[in-house]
Amino acid sequence: MAYRAFFGLAREPFGADLELKAILQTDDLLGVQERFQYAVRLGAIALVTGEVGAGKSTALRWCCGQLHPAKYKPLWITASAGSILEVYRQLLAELDCQTASSSRATLTRMIKQQIHDLVIGKKQQPLLVIDEASLLRLDVFAELHTITQFEGDSKPWLPVVLAGQNNLADNLLYRTAIPLASRIVARSHLKAVNRQGMEEYLGHHLKIAGLKATPFDEQAVTAVHQGSGGLFRKANHLARGAMIAAAAEKSQTVTAEHVRLADSEIF
Ligand SMILES: Nc1ncnc2c1ncn2[C@@H]1O[C@H](COP(=O)(O)OP(=O)(O)O)[C@@H](O)[C@H]1O
Numbered sequence: 390m391a392y393r394a395f396f397g398l399a400r401e402p403f404g405a406d407l408e409l410k411a412i413l414q415t416d417d418l419l420g421v422q423e424r425f426q427y428a429v430r431l432g433a434i435a436l437v438t439g440e441v442g443a444g445k446s447t448a449l450r451w452c453c454g455q456l457h458p459a460k461y462k463p464l465w466i467t468a469s470a471g472s473i474l475e476v477y478r479q480l481l482a483e484l485d486c487q488t489a490s491s492s493r494a495t496l497t498r499m500i501k502q503q504i505h506d507l508v509i510g511k512k513q514q515p516l517l518v519i520d521e522a523s524l525l526r527l528d529v530f531a532e533l534h535t536i537t538q539f540e541g542d543s544k545p546w547l548p549v550v551l552a553g554q555n556n557l558a559d560n561l562l563y564r565t566a567i568p569l570a571s572r573i574v575a576r577s578h579l580k581a582v583n584r585q586g587m588e589e590y591l592g593h594h595l596k597i598a599g600l601k602a603t604p605f606d607e608q609a610v611t612a613v614h615q616g617s618g619g620l621f622r623k624a625n626h627l628a629r630g631a632m633i634a635a636a637a638e639k640s641q642t643v644t645a646e647h648v649r650l651a652d653s654e655i656f
């Protein structure tokens with residue numbers, strides 16, 4: 390793109406497909422990692438909540454990436470509003486297991502067998518990550534705990550990390566979710582960042598795209614912070630749009646006006 394050449398960017402900044410090593414280790418992200426690891430150690434459940442674009446999926450990806458690949462097997466599923474069968478099918482796919490069955494009993498048995506084989510046979514610790522878990526239906530929450538425990542609850546072999554928007558925590562308060570909710574040992578909430586956090590965030594992305602000095606002036610950073618509400622995904626769009634607007638005007642400085650232009654044109 391023309392703006393990349395104009396600013397001398399070696400690669401797309403503010404992209405969605407971040408490599409693990411390009412992830413910024415914010416205090417919130419390290420807090421997620423600590424609780425994530427705690428729940429995994431105990432074979433229990435951790436919750437990660439936050440607004441859309443606050444960095445939940447990225448934080449979980451980072452946490453999974455920090456686990457020793459020979460010792461752990463993260464099983465990542467993205468929840469939908471479907472039935473428990475949907476969850477079981479995705480989970481079996483993650484376990485590299487094929488089946489045409491749509492019997493709940495059969496799927497449960499297959500999952501438990503696979504988990505058993507991982508833990509006992511391969512000495513690998515599986516962990517279930519359910520992203521977008523705020524979309525899960527209440528009857529799915531009621532059922533989910535049945536695949537996490539073994540031998541009459543004495544063996545917590547499948548720790549679970551649930552990530553979703555803030556209503557995830559409310560959904561777990563329902564009576565039917567008690568068997569699951571009672572195993573939650575840790576919760577982290579990814580907040581919107583403050584202005585300084587946003588400045589670091591922008592600087593980080595510009596640096597990994599190859600820039601030594603930031604083209605964003607102080608007011609532009611404030612405008613991105615305010616316009617995004619401190620949320621990273623929206624900040625990505627605003628920052629990229631502002632750079633495109635500045636490049637179109639052949640301005641090496643990105644100003645608050647460029648951010649405003651980006652805000653009105655992209656959304
Ligand atoms: N720790 C981080 N370091 C760098 N970029 C991040 C980080 N967290 C989030 N992002 C950026 O923000 C975008 C949105 O984050 P994401 O994890 O998808 O949010 P959520 O899952 O909460 O909706 C990502 O695509 C990425 O570009």
Ligand SMILES: [Mg+2]
Nearest residue numbers: 445446447520
């Ligand atoms: Mg996400």
